[in-house]
Amino acid sequence: MGESVLLYILFAPFLGALGLIFVSNRQPLLVRSIAAGSAFVALLASIYLFYAYDPVKGGFQFIQKIEWSRQLGISLHLGVDGIGTPLVLASTILLFAGIFVSWHIKDRTKEFYIWLLILAAATIGVFMSLDLFFLYFFYEMSVIPMYLLLGMWGSHTKKYLEMTDSEGMKLRDSVGFIFNFGSNSKEYAAMKLVLFLSAFAVAALMGILLIYKYSGLNTFDILVLREQANLMNIPVLGTTLDKIIWILVFFGFASIAPLWPMHSWSPVGHAAAPAATSMLHAGVLMKLGHFSIIRVAFEILPETTRELMPIAAVLCMFSIIYGGFVAFYAKDTKYVIGYSSSSHMGYVFLGMAALNYISLSGAVIYMFAHALATGMLFAMAGWVYDQTHSRDIPSLGGLSNKMPFITACFMVACMASIGMPGTVNFIAEIMIVVGSWNKYPLQVIVAMLGIVLTLAYLFKMMRGLFYGPMNQKYSHAHDAVSTVDRLPLLIMIAISIGFGIFPTHLYDVVRSGVDPLIVRITEVVPVAQSGSDEGVQHTVSHSKIPLTSPIIADEVAATPLQISGGRE
Amino acid sequence: MIFSLNLSFSDLLLLLPEILLTCWLCLVIIVDFVSPRLPKEQLAYLSVAGLVLTLGCLAWFDIAHVSGALFGNMFVLDRMAIFFKVFILGATILVILSSVEYVNRFTLFRGEYYVLVVMSAIGMMFMASANDLLSVFVSLEFSTLGFYVLVSYLREDMASNEAGLKFFILGVFAAGLFAYGISLVYGETGQLVFSEMSSAQATPGLIIGFLLIFAALGFKIGAVPFHSWIPDTYHGAPTPVTAFLSIAPKGAALVILLRIFLVALASFKPVWVYLLVAVSILSMTYGNIVAIAQRNIKRLLAYSGIAQIGNVLIGLAAGTKMGSDAILFYLLAYLFANIGAFAVVIAVSHAIGRDEIEDYRGLNRRSPFLAFAMLLFLLSLAGVPPLAGFIGKLYIFVAAIKEGLYTLITVGLINIVISMYYYLIVVKQMYINEPIDPSPIRISGPMKAVIYVGLAGTLVIGIYPQPFTDWVVDATLMFSNFVTPSATAVPSPIHVGG
Secondary structure, eight states, X not given: OGGGHHHHHHHHHHHHHHHHHTSOTTOHHHHXXXXXXXXXXXXXXXXXXXXXXXXXXXXXXXXXXXXXXXXXXXXXXXXXXXXXXXXXXXXXXXXXXXXXXXXXXXXXXXHHHHHHHHHHHHHHHHHHBOBXXXXXXXXXXXXXXXXXXXXXXXXXXTTTTOXXXXXXXXXXXXXXXXXXXXXXSHHHHHHHHHHHHHHHHHHHHHHHHHHHHHHOSSOOBHHHHHHHOOOTTOEXXXXXXXXXXXXXXXXXHHTTTTOTTSOTHHHHHHHHXXXXXHHHIIIIIHHHHHHHIIIIIIXXXXXXXXXXXXXXHHHHHHXXXXXXXXXXXXXXXXXXXXXXXXXXXHHHHHHHHHOSHHHHHHHHHXXXXXXXXXXXXXXXXXXXXXXHSOOBGGGOOOTTTTOHHHXXXXXXXXXXXXXXXXXXXXXXXXXXXXXXXXXXXXXXXXHHHHHHHHHHHHHHHHHHHHSSSOOGGGTTOOXXXXXXXXXXXXXXXXXXXXXXXXXXXXXXXXXXXXXHHHHHHHOXXXXXXXXXXXXXXXXXXXXXXXXXXXXHHHHTSSOOOOOOSOOO | OOOOOOOOHHHHHHTHHHHHHHHHHHHHHHHHHHOTTSOHHXXXXXXXXXXXXXXXXXXXXXXXXXXXXXXXXXXXXXXHHHHHHHHHHHHHHHHHHHHTTGGGGOSSOHHHHHHHHHHHHHHHHHHHHBOBHHHHHHHHHHHHHHHHHHHTOOTTOHHHHHHHHHHHHHHHHHHHHHHHHHHHHHHHHSOOBGGGSTTOOOOHHHHHHHHHHHHHHHHHHTOTTSOTTHXXXXXXXXXXXXXHHHHHHHHHHHHHHHHIIIIITGGGHHHHHHHHHHHHHHHHHHHHHHHHTOOBHHHHHHHHHHHHXXXXXXXXXXXXXXXXXXXXXXXXXXXXXXXXXXXXXXHHHHHHSOOBGGGGTTHHHHOHHHHHHHHHHHHHHHTOTTSHHHHHHHHHHHHHHHTTOHHHHHHHHHHHHHHHHHHHHHHIIIIISOOSSOOOXXXXXXXXXXXXXXXXXXXXXXXXXHHHHHHHHHHXXXXXGGSOHHHHSOOOSOOXXX
């Protein structure tokens, strides 16, 4: 392995998908083994990557650069930093688990695994791209498999999406309602997902093209652009260019995160998707949004990020509260988990918005933690649906007699989701809350409320599914007994608790990625005092030039000042 | 104009591909007459052999860097002409292979079908080399003549006859516009050769003349507002002819548009860029929005073709060398995806007998191969990575953004999303809906070959475009003189201090 480990992780699922094309659907075991085999290779390689990544050295490691198009200035430039590494690991874990979760799919098994592998490989590709073109390439590539997975193996959402409050009044997801043309079919969900994501993705593409044009460097390479591109102070349409680019990139990518009010495709998509797809969708696909914002907006436009990131701080409150309340009133298991995901993604935005070491590290760890927690929840919602063919919480109940193992795992997943000490979610949540308290106390209070809400709706769902009187219609339901069925859940639980108890390496890795980024964003380097042109210059490289805080730079005119921690 | 017919042998060499193909065409006609019992598919393979031979000849030209001009610059053989000749021959080969089975539907003149297809191809090859307005006119009409007959080849089918008539009347009208435009341009400048017009003054006559010429060529490529013949003609024509019509004449007309706009009118760029921006926006938006409402797959592809031409015109509006590179690249991607999609349509309609979008219900269960191929072709047309169409669109957008055409790019990006919708409607029928009649669909050998070539092209260009971008960059070297230096010269990499 060694240096080319990223290629193994990226191409193992692709090659697995390619190999599956030549296998007949009449050999389901062979199909499943090839899929599981390629996912296992990717998983092993990413575990190696995670532990071989050197947090002391930091920066981008395991770099691969293959020239792809000279005319357009594109190269397949792969590399991971402390932010990409845990997300790559989360993707491969969820892919591996997802393959086992969908072990019993009988209809067109081969095609299912082909699209699942392509979906996972594309998301992995985003997490390791150091080239704007390939970042977009993989990002857009992950959308079409979602369409087919939802459409072909998904299920209609039926009437589950109706919600009633305690007095029996009908409620509606008001924002979703605007875009909901009255259909609960899976085709509708799939089409909505593709059109929403594509529409916002082209906005991001416009931002990327503007970066390409105005940097004047004829390259899409993020590492070159972040060092050399000077996009500041170009007046356009009454504002400056960097702000326009930042808005395009931020909202373009935040739609997949999904940030309120661009979330309405997401819970519908979750509800219609088969279990493994929901896992990948909520677990890693949503993180493409945060990750791409960090990679593009934070890296290339650090000063604009500092200026405009409060937008995210405002919107994330709505995400948290709104998602939490809808999840509380929803009756469909997957709808609850879907909205809970979109609510929890608000925490990540809060962590990103506060822009300091602790909160941003917390956000990245939260992405990793949430992938596992929500993956577990969706896997079990999928299991319950497979057994009972119902996701309607009021009609279910008392399943703990029939499926004790699932009940126990569900309990753990709920705990993880809430952020119980002992799971990695706890560490992430506490970091986000502590890190953003100084800057955004109101948002932190809202986030706390969100945690309470999470507790409420998850326990409500748990009681609805597993306790109380049992519906005799579902007496044939049975527990996950075979190794194949238990393995994915056990893996995810083990990793979630494992990192919860021993977070040191994860923390070190994430910090090594977050620290230079925060330095870039919060510190501005003054120009050598020639007294001529612009006073404040774009950061070139934090390692070479002594760092000062921007306030100091303005007032004291470039007295070198060493900054050791955050600048609260 | 000095016109000399002192042709040496080496001059004739430049015409070798056309001469070779014309001789071969005569051979096909003779074989058809001499042995009427010969199965007609043998004639198809015979024509393909001739086309492949010509392709080989062009490949040799390309490697040996043969180039030159004949007849007082009326006929040029440059890198771009070679590119487009290869493009047209490739399209012709794929079309002939995909019509082997379809030809059995014709009641009469099955042998002549191949002759007419190859004849049109020869006309378009001349178009690729035409370097003055007269030779453009002659070769354009020569190639269209074959199409008039081909479109109405299904003699008993009213739709086909209607298509032929519509195409003929509007085509003749366009030819009239073209001729009138030529007369105006010649009257104003006294020149017919493109490269000698570049110093002309912008007089009203010249402007009207070129507008008329643009209208006639816009008719050929089917750009809005000259598109009205496209849906009915595409719908009624025999499907292989539709496939041919949807790609080869567009390529041949685009090479002329490139020569006119980037050579003859290079100095008027600030003026014509508005014309092209308007036509491009109209074509993309109209094509995509109307395509949503279509129930017939051929009409859907017709409207999507109008939208695709709008995309191509973005590259032309950029008006730089990179823009022309992007056009050539986009056409390559479009060739494989479009011919492939039509090949699937032919294969499905051979089994079902209809081409409504509804008939694609559950195609995935009936023929996974056809459904998968159609999926990739449609996604490539929509511009989804990692397929050829995505790189093509991106290439065009990059070329356009370097020229600052922000409105055009914004409209183009929005149109990608709109087009995604109707392509996915077909995908939904194929993959999500269950078939009414689950019997498997059989695909003939030549058909399979065409679809495999389309798939290979779509995937290879999308995943590894470097050799193709090198090729198109090489093909448009002639335009590097006409381009403002800022657009192509690489700026100094160190930009930070400034």
